[in-house]
Amino acid sequence: MGQLSANLFHGGVDQLSHATVKVLGGSLLSRLVVVSNRVAMVKQSRPGAEGGLAVAVRAALRQRGGIWFGWSGKTLERDYSQPSVTEVGKITYATVDLTQRDYDEYYKGFANSTLWPLFHYRLDLAEFTQHTWAGYQRVNALFAHRLQPLLKDSDIIWVHDYHFMLFADQLRNAGCKQKIGFFLHIPWPAVPVFTALPMHREIVKALCAYDLLGFQTDEDLLSFQDYIRREADGQVDKDGVIKAFGRTLRTAVFPIGIDTEVFAGMAAESEDSKQVIRLRKSLLGRDLIIGVDRLDYSKGLINRVEAFEHLLTSYPDNRGKVVFLQINPPSRSDVTDYVDIRHELEATAGRVNGTFAEYDWVPIRYLNKSFSRRVLSGFFRSSKVGFVTPLRDGMNLVAKEFVAAQSPKNPGVLVLSRFAGAARELDGALTVNPYDIEGVAERLQEALSMPLKARRERWQSMYSAIARNDVTAWREDFLEQLNRGIQGH
Numbered sequence: 001m002g003q004l005s006a007n008l009f010h011g012g013v014d015q016l017s018h019a020t021v022k023v024l025g026g027s028l029l030s031r032l033v034v035v036s037n038r039v040a041m042v043k044q045s046r047p048g049a050e051g052g053l054a055v056a057v058r059a060a061l062r063q064r065g066g067i068w069f070g071w072s073g074k075t076l077e078r079d080y081s082q083p084s085v086t087e088v089g090k091i092t093y094a095t096v097d098l099t100q101r102d103y104d105e106y107y108k109g110f111a112n113s114t115l116w117p118l119f120h121y122r123l124d125l126a127e128f129t130q131h132t133w134a135g136y137q138r139v140n141a142l143f144a145h146r147l148q149p150l151l152k153d154s155d156i157i158w159v160h161d162y163h164f165m166l167f168a169d170q171l172r173n174a175g176c177k178q179k180i181g182f183f184l185h186i187p188w189p190a191v192p193v194f195t196a197l198p199m200h201r202e203i204v205k206a207l208c209a210y211d212l213l214g215f216q217t218d219e220d221l222l223s224f225q226d227y228i229r230r231e232a233d234g235q236v237d238k239d240g241v242i243k244a245f246g247r248t249l250r251t252a253v254f255p256i257g258i259d260t261e262v263f264a265g266m267a268a269e270s271e272d273s274k275q276v277i278r279l280r281k282s283l284l285g286r287d288l289i290i291g292v293d294r295l296d297y298s299k300g301l302i303n304r305v306e307a308f309e310h311l312l313t314s315y316p317d318n319r320g321k322v323v324f325l326q327i328n329p330p331s332r333s334d335v336t337d338y339v340d341i342r343h344e345l346e347a348t349a350g351r352v353n354g355t356f357a358e359y360d361w362v363p364i365r366y367l368n369k370s371f372s373r374r375v376l377s378g379f380f381r382s383s384k385v386g387f388v389t390p391l392r393d394g395m396n397l398v399a400k401e402f403v404a405a406q407s408p409k410n411p412g413v414l415v416l417s418r419f420a421g422a423a424r425e426l427d428g429a430l431t432v433n434p435y436d437i438e439g440v441a442e443r444l445q446e447a448l449s450m451p452l453k454a455r456r457e458r459w460q461s462m463y464s465a466i467a468r469n470d471v472t473a474w475r476e477d478f479l480e481q482l483n484r485g486i487q488g489h
């Protein structure tokens with residue numbers, strides 16, 4: 001997952017949970033072990049200050065007792081001694097440092113320069129080299145070997161994201177028999193795209209060492225199952241159970257949610273904060289269109305600016321009357337493609353401002369920095385349009401956060417790419433194809449002029465969906481299915 005959402009991800013064992021299982025609410029709960037590239041070590045004190053995923057994972061760990069295991073975020077000389085362990089209540093946080101070589105090959109290399117672009121359909125950007133693949137295999141193996149001594153036989157293990165697709169296989173090689181689940185936060189590509197990866201077979205074979213594979217959308221699931229049938233000569237049953245590479249496991253869809261109620265409450269409070277008041281005053285009554293994304297080529301930022309430019313060209317009444325605020329916290333800035341996208345975006349936004357700006361109005365406010373979640377929620381609530389147009393996105397939590405932040409009395413409109421996983425749940429959004437610049441401009445115009453009644457109806461239906469399927473429901477569903485296993489097979 002991305003850097004910002006990666007810092008979402010945390011793990012102790014108090015005296016009670018030293019017993020391998022405990023009785024809670026009448027059911028037997030195994031101890032939980034969460035594995036993710038980044039571990040969210042520091043608990044933020046104010047509700048909402050931390051991403052919903054970190055809160056949900058920590059709540060599950062606190063309930064069951066457990067370990068949160070992953071990379072420390074540090075690159076050091078120290079070469080895989082023992083994990084650094086911190087115990088906070090029932091949670092043990094165990095982190096391992098990476099050497100500079102591992103960072104270059106596993107993280108910056110295979111994870112972020114091969115898997116990330118390929119899984120987002122950017123074959124043109126994906127790099128294929130044997131040494132980064134070797135680094136990815138090495139770090140998966142070393143991390144698994146560091147975790148293994150901390151495990152108990154009755155633990156259940158939940159591994160997150162594309163950094164650790166080989167993890168369960170490595171644990172199995174070391175003799176681990178625990179239930180191990182995997183959740184992929186990014187899309188799973190269609191067969192012709194995925195098979196461009198020279199080591200596609202090794203990766204899927206290793207994934208089959210898990211007991212449960214979770215995807216964001218039915219499209220991702222179908223693409224994976226398609227691979228199992230067509231390329232792995234495997235069998236896919238109606239209930240998502242697959243048989244391949246000598247293993248039987250379950251595959252299913254778990255659309256990730258947000259901490260809806262907390263985010264909504266924070267947005268309502270934040271409306272009166274200093275920064276949000278300053279933003280509103282600066283608009284002088286103009287309508288605000290907002291975009292918030294890690295600065296990543298998957299987020300469709302160039303297309304978005306071009307669509308906004310087209311809006312100003314084809315609907316000139318908007319000139320001087322709307323402001324587009326695009327917030328882009330920097331991300332993976334040591335990967336060349338991320339430097340390139342920043343330059344391209346700055347040039348495009350600069351061109352639009354150069355063409356249309358007046359002495360008293362600048363159409364695009366482009367901010368290459370991050371804000372607290374509280375301030376962001378207030379910015380969302382002050383916006384007439386949420387502009388979320390990724391070219392490809394696993395889910396896109398910003399789209400859900402924009403909806404959660406709206407005032408029920410006077411909600412804004414979400415303009416959402418059909419290629420975001422969230423588009424499958426947010427049926428009240430104005431769905432767009434981000435490649436169709438003119439079409440997006442038309443939808444923007446529709447959003448800006450939508451009457452209150454229609455805005456309310458659309459918002460209500462979206463809010464109900466994200467309140468029902470929040471991040472707590474998501475993690476409970478995953479852990480319940482992992483625990484249940486593959487009965488009857």
Ligand code: GDG
Pocket residue numbers: 001002003004005006051185186256292293294327329369370371372373376393394395396397398399401
């Ligand atoms: C990956 C997948 C999938 C953004 N700017 C700031 C900030 N953010 C927060 C947002 C949101 C999170 O970062 C971004 O989440 P997204 O889901 O939109 O995108 P990715 O980072 O690419 O996440 C994605 C996700 O994993 C979860 O499974 O949905 O498809 O790519 O929460 O609010 N947070 C703060 N300051 C900022 O300036 N504090």
